[in-house]
Amino acid sequence: MSDNQDKEETLASFQTITGIDDVGEAFSHLEASNWDLMEALKRVMPQEDAPVFNTNIQPPEPPAPDPVAVALSNSNGFRPFNYDEMPGPSQSARMFPPSQSQLLAQLTSSINLDPTKQNNNQNVIKFNIHFNQQLYQICMPPNATIEQLKRKIFDVTSVPQCRQAIRGWQPSRASEAQQPSTQLCNLDLSPENDLILIDLTDDGFMDTEQDEVTQRMDKVFNLKIVQQPEGREFSLNPSGQTTIQELKTNVYYITNIQVRHQEWTGWPSGCNNDTNIAQSGIEETHSFVVRNMANRAQNNANLHANTEVVILDSESSADEFEDATDFNNSEYIFSDSPPVQPLNRHLIPNNTNDETSGSSQFVENYRQRFGEPFPDFFVGSLDNALRLACHKPAKERKLLAIYLHHGESILTNVFCDHLMKDEAIIQTFKENFVLYGWDMTYESNKDMFLSSLTACINSNASLTARNIKLDKLPAIMLVGKSRLMGRQTCEVLSVIHGNIGLGDLQSRLIETTVLYEEQLQGEIREEDERAARDQVKAEQDMAYEATLQADMAKDAAKRQKEAAQAAERKRIESERAEEDARRESIRLVASQSLPPEPAEHEANISKIRVRKPTGDHLERRFSIYHTLQDLLNFVAANGFLIDEYKVFSGWPRRDLTAIDGSQTLESLKLYPQETVILEERF
Incomplete structure (x- = not known):
């Protein structure tokens, strides 16, 4: 890397950390510090920031990464709603690093963000879909694609994917969100997101989100800002073209809080200092909370310096702790590692009352217990999985494979560690099935799932699952949509028990798939014939409509011509009448101006x-x-x-x-x- 590139990166890092927009000013600070970033930061940092560089503070052991704190450190001064400030050792350790190099690493952590790593910390991404004045909640894994999200939206709203216009993405990721193959983890999403669904009807509706952003540029926003902890309230009315950096500067003039010390609550995720207000996605009237991070850092430093952190074992009594007065003076050093906790056999907690959350926990716990690779389980309710697999045209229909797990079965580890990790099995599930998993270990979860089977499929499916013995679990129920007594219903086509080999499992899955596809051929032919009839009828309707429109056009042209001729005749008659009136007026004036006619006998x-x-x-x-x-x-x-x-x-x-x-x-x-x-x- 050339020297100029190094200086450009140092200049960009310096401006990002200090919030100095003037390139000349930033350049002068770096030149005076011989392009040493830490020295330049010392020149700019005010005296009240001195505790930040205090290397005498000894931080405790680094705690486990806090997703909220990580999101805060990567937000350039933006914090999510309802963030509770909990000062303590872990927070002060993040706030007061022991060395300047660690401080620099922390301050510059927001320069190169990795959205994929950030989102991978989330087990499930929750979407609140607003459609037709109703709210639909959908949970998706981070590695799901936009196409899979649209399928879920179709399941709950019945709006086909081709007519779905989804609005509410971050402006910087809006173009990526239009690609069906884009993974959700690459869109910088929050754990919970609000999206708006618009049905692109046959009336020719076009998604005008970008046009609305352009229109919002010229609008005036009413921003209500509360300065905490003072509780001071004030309002600003910037235009949509104002950037967040400019807004922070205006707040500095009012509150005297320097831009780099401002901590905001209320901005949507994905905003940065270069985002203008129109692109941020906030309403025209919006509320914010702003805090001074420098003051809070000072307070937390004092709290950390004056507080002894004592950790009590949750299983120890108060009396036992009183007897341990000499613990700190003990010369014993406990270096043994704590015992490794056994893996939890229950993939879904007891008394789960929501299928969607239970399904999400099942997938996450399955991945943690059995590791990669593992099949792509559907996350959501059983009804949604059934809709995705069976309630579709015959050409798009798949089988629903319901994996019934039981943590107490001796077959579970072998089945999951060997059969379900096989690449051929995983690929077969991905291509021909919608795979749904559920843990039958707890009776409460088992009863709830059996009730769902009865409601979504039929009582026979519930009875089949109930009668599978423990020594046959885990098991896979294959459900398909078939013809029965002249109507289409979902039925259990096959049950594969856990006491089976890898080759037999593969052959059973393929065999059931082939038989099911043969049954669908008749329906596919009927659908094709119906589509052909509908196409002929549509063409006939179009031809009739075209003829009707042509006749109407001819009639309209004829009426227009007759109206034009009548207007022309009326104009000519009007002009003729005006001319006759003019001539008569001239004649009367001339007649009245004539002198009397002399008699014949008069002279001259x-x-x-x-x-x-x-x-x-x-x-x-x-x-x-x-x-x-x-x-x-x-x-x-x-x-x-x-x-x-x-x-x-x-x-x-x-x-x-x-x-x-x-x-x-x-x-x-x-x-x-x-x-x-x-x-x-x-």
Whole structure:
């Protein structure tokens, strides 16, 4: 690795630990410390952090890893809800390491997280599926895939996998959660997770989670923050684009708690300082609790320094402890290892009242007792396992193999350590069966499971399991869906007892699988024929629908054309009516403006004859002192508008409409009589 790469990693680690976003400032601290990370941290750490580097504190023996503490140390200052602070030796040991190198290892533990290792500490991952205003709880092993989770969701909600849209994943893992083969342990999940199921119906619903994140960027969030232990409350209203680092800086201005000392409760899992509020998945109104880790570290250091840790044996009485006053002064050193506890024969605790939790404990205890490899047991209720195996189309149907375990049977160890570890047996179960396990050791668990067999399959299945003798256990019941009296039911097809060899077990499983597949061939043919009929009917319906749509389109086009023609006629009629009204208005104005017609015996009279385009004439007497406009008004009063017609004199030919209308007839030589000609304008 080059020197530049080393410096880049040191710079990134320094910024992650101290929370300093300014690269220039961080660079200057490292340069001043000659790129020694510990020296640079000493320069930045305030004086009140001095107890952290106190190497005089002697920590007790390191306790077993605490999943909650591990999650806290890997959360960059984020803590889950309902985290109870329990100060004590184990916590102070984690909080006050004995050396600076151990401190650096602890502080930098959040830089390279391993989600797979983190999730492998969990026996079961719990999912709360919200769908149609109901809550469905599903438990899955960490190594289960998204496809297996969707199968479980189908079992409880009846929503097919092809129509399932699951929302609520961490934004950074949303794309991986869309892959069916992705394992749950690789999604940085919490022990309990809330997911929202949306049914992608035939109406064309599309999952718009990413679009909603984009829309949330511009929204204003109402964050209610409580500072503990002071109990001080305040509110902030940042936008969705604000990063968590920026929010921490704003809180520093209010509370004076430095960013690197802020410990938050209320963020969803998977958030880091670079996540913005819109991507974090919180509601628009959300509550947080923030604490000062520096103060708590100081308090726990004082508690650890002033407290003697005394461990009492749970089986010792108070009197016995009083007699042991000289125990600490004893010179005896007990170096013998404690006796190894025998493995628990019971894979499910007594009086289990929930099949899902009992199934989960069965798988985990089976793995711990018999080790790897082991068959892939279904985790959940018997009804869900039966749905996954039998309540499906014939092509997808499998056999349900119910493994009945008994811790008191002498066959158990041989059967589990040899037969159930065989790779061929494990592969056969994986390909052809849904394997479900249950522990029949306790009578209470046995009775509950027998009742479940009666409810899910029938009373004969329960009676078959009850009559298996202890010397024949463990046993495997093979259940399949078969035809009986014209209807389909689930029946016990075969029972394989534990006193069997490896070859016989393999042949029995294969033989039952082959016979079952032969029985399914008839159902598969019927389903194919039914699917073909449905396809033909669907095509006919589509053709009819297409024809119907075409006819409707033609009718709509015809109606649209008729409506357009009617509108055009109405427009033309309206324009014609407006034109007629305009012409009539002009005619009336011209008629009213005409001077009275002189009598025939009066002097200075001009008799004007107007020849129309049709050949007939109009005649009227005018005074020679009347104007040309009076003549034009006479023409217009008779329906020949001047903007449509021209008036020409006979000789010499003149366009009278182009002459000033205020000239008299006398000045225009239009007396004692004259014939003028009307010509239409073009």
